[in-house]
Structures are given as structure tokens and as C-alpha cells.
Amino acid sequence: MRDRYMHVFTYTDARNNLKSVLDKVIDDVDVAFITRKEGGHAVVMGQDHYDSLMETLYLLSS
Numbered sequence: 001m002r003d004r005y006m007h008v009f010t011y012t013d014a015r016n017n018l019k020s021v022l023d024k025v026i027d028d029v030d031v032a033f034i035t036r037k038e039g040g041h042a043v044v045m046g047q048d049h050y051d052s053l054m055e056t057l058y059l060l061s062s
Contacts, residue, residue: 006031006033007025007030007031008032009021009032009035010034010035011034011036011037014034021034021044022044022046025044025045025046029046030049031044031045031049032044032045
């Protein structure tokens with residue numbers, strides 16, 4: 001199993017390198033945290049990762 005680590009990007013870096021950010025979260029099946037100076041940070045993940053999380057939440061709630 002591969003060690004997981006989080007990717008953290010500033011808003012400016014994420015905006016300027018959006019393709020790279022998306023490639024990282026999809027290829028690594030991981031998430032990227034995008035930070036903003038004024039707060040209201042965001043998380044970006046690939047659809048497969050999102051679908052897996054939603055399925056897990058559904059099964060745990062049953």
C-alpha cells in the first residue's frame with residue numbers, strides 16, 4: 001500500500017497550475033487542499049475518490 005500525503009496549494013498556485021492539481025488528485029487518488037488568505041479553504045478530489053467516499057458514508061449510515 002502506498003503512503004498517502006496531502007497536497008496543499010495556495011489559491012494562486014492552484015489557479016495557475018490547475019491541470020497539475022487535477023492530475024495529482026486523480027493520479028494519486030488523493031485530495032488537494034486549496035488555501036485562501038481570507039479563509040474558506042477548499043478541497044479538490046477526483047470523482048472516483050468522491051464516489052467511494054459517498055458509498056462508504058451510505059453504507060455506514062445503513
